[in-house]
Amino acid sequence: xxxxxxxxxxxxIESHISLxxxxxxxxxxxxxxxxxxxxxxxxxxxxxxxxGLDDLYHSEAAIEEARCLLTDCYGAEESxxxxxxxxxxxxxxxxxxxRRGEKVLLPRDVHKSILHGLELAGAVPVFLxxxxxxxxxxxxxxxxELLEQAFAxxxxxxxxxxxxxxxxxxxxxxxxxxRIAHRYxxxxxxxEAHGAHFAAAHADFPADALRLGADAVVQSAHKTxxxxxxxxxxxxxxxxxxxQAIPRYLQMVQSSSPSYLIMASLDIxxxxxxxxxxxxxxxxxxxxxxxQEALTANGFEVLTPNDPLKLVIRRxxxxxxxxxxxxxxxxxxxxxxxERQILLILPLLKKGGIFPAPAKWRTLKPKEGSAQFVxxxxxxxxxxxxxxxxxxxxxxxxxxxxxxxxxxxxAENVMTYPPGIPEVIRGEQITVAHLSVLQRIKRHRxxxxxxxxxxxxxxxxxx
Numbered sequence: 001x002x003x004x005x006x007x008x009x010x011x012x013i014e015s016h017i018s019l020x021x022x023x024x025x026x027x028x029x030x031x032x033x034x035x036x037x038x039x040x041x042x043x044x045x046x047x048x049x050x051x052g053l054d055d056l057y058h059s060e061a062a063i064e065e066a067r068c069l070l071t072d073c074y075g076a077e078e079s080x081x082x083x084x085x086x087x088x089x090x091x092x093x094x095x096x097x098x099r100r101g102e103k104v105l106l107p108r109d110v111h112k113s114i115l116h117g118l119e120l121a122g123a124v125p126v127f128l129x130x131x132x133x134x135x136x137x138x139x140x141x142x143x144x145e146l147l148e149q150a151f152a153x154x155x156x157x158x159x160x161x162x163x164x165x166x167x168x169x170x171x172x173x174x175x176x177x178x179r180i181a182h183r184y185x186x187x188x189x190x191x192e193a194h195g196a197h198f199a200a201a202h203a204d205f206p207a208d209a210l211r212l213g214a215d216a217v218v219q220s221a222h223k224t225x226x227x228x229x230x231x232x233x234x235x236x237x238x239x240x241x242x243x244q245a246i247p248r249y250l251q252m253v254q255s256s257s258p259s260y261l262i263m264a265s266l267d268i269x270x271x272x273x274x275x276x277x278x279x280x281x282x283x284x285x286x287x288x289x290x291x292q293e294a295l296t297a298n299g300f301e302v303l304t305p306n307d308p309l310k311l312v313i314r315r316x317x318x319x320x321x322x323x324x325x326x327x328x329x330x331x332x333x334x335x336x337x338x339e340r341q342i343l344l345i346l347p348l349l350k351k352g353g354i355f356p357a358p359a360k361w362r363t364l365k366p367k368e369g370s371a372q373f374v375x376x377x378x379x380x381x382x383x384x385x386x387x388x389x390x391x392x393x394x395x396x397x398x399x400x401x402x403x404x405x406x407x408x409x410x411a412e413n414v415m416t417y418p419p420g421i422p423e424v425i426r427g428e429q430i431t432v433a434h435l436s437v438l439q440r441i442k443r444h445r446x447x448x449x450x451x452x453x454x455x456x457x458x459x460x461x462x463x
Contacts, residue, residue, distance in 0.1 A: 056258045080234045158187065162177060165206060187243065190214040313341060402438055
């Protein structure tokens, strides 16, 4: 095995660039020559499958060596570069692991890509009510007790899908849930989009899903490691028959023209993580402490989830959306806001890096009262869709006003974005409890809800 000090794909691309090559191939910008000069150094890395640069879907040289280093770094059986984000990995995992009509167990707080994968596979989802983190007040996994109950009711479950950690950096007892799922012979898939850095294996990081026993894991390297947007990793940790088709499905759900810029950035991200040392962690901790102290000194409440890269910020009397506006007016752009708080994602800094905390903040006027936790839709602890994905195919839909939709089945997912977790799930029956959530969602950024701005929701016509 080659040394983790190497970056084989980056080195091979740089060797090609050193030839000062003339591009008679795609892409059409011709090594950046058709762009403004300041872009050209960057775009020289945006190449294609020419001689010497290997092929993502039939890797034998630099990409294969980089992939093997990734596998070794994370301790997987096999690892893969993904060029269209964790979404592509989630789709491939599900399409490989689940056959049409089979049941899949999952918490309700999954990303929309999981639901899309289940629909494409024709699976039968069984939803569990997510546990609520007591401090941050957000959905965070499920309890092992509820998981046991679900298996008792649905012993024919073939797969479990978990989100770990949550978008806000909270975790739950994933190891216990994996043990239960394996006892019932279910394959375990984990959307670890926000945990690619956990493999640094520092004591202050939560354990990563592979070490906890997951069968397959997808991570967004671009979220917490220095990879370009859409750069992700997929790891397979077992020889389970249901996982063997993942490489084939990756070719189906990803571009046939993978970005060498993204792949090179994934090689860099793996190298960055594999060489993260104790001195780097000390530099990160110092930076994080400075941020906490600066925010506290300026009157903000700072909450620290399980993931050290995340800080959750509140201020008495202010909603998260008001805080978001204040931060942006001061030149700082948080990851997201909700009714009560904002989320900051710090960089996984190394020794010598700089990420200065704000020395002075805009003066916020005191406000009375306090914002409330998000009120989510009240649903049964264990629930199935009111209409199967198979029966949705080709069924007529219509748009009704929110005052009319109770009792109908939703024909679209509706979610706040970020984080992309559906509050209304395509195929579930709309209840009165959904209405207040829909009214809240439409006041802020959301996806789905094609005509929600007109106070309408897409539903399936009753027969």
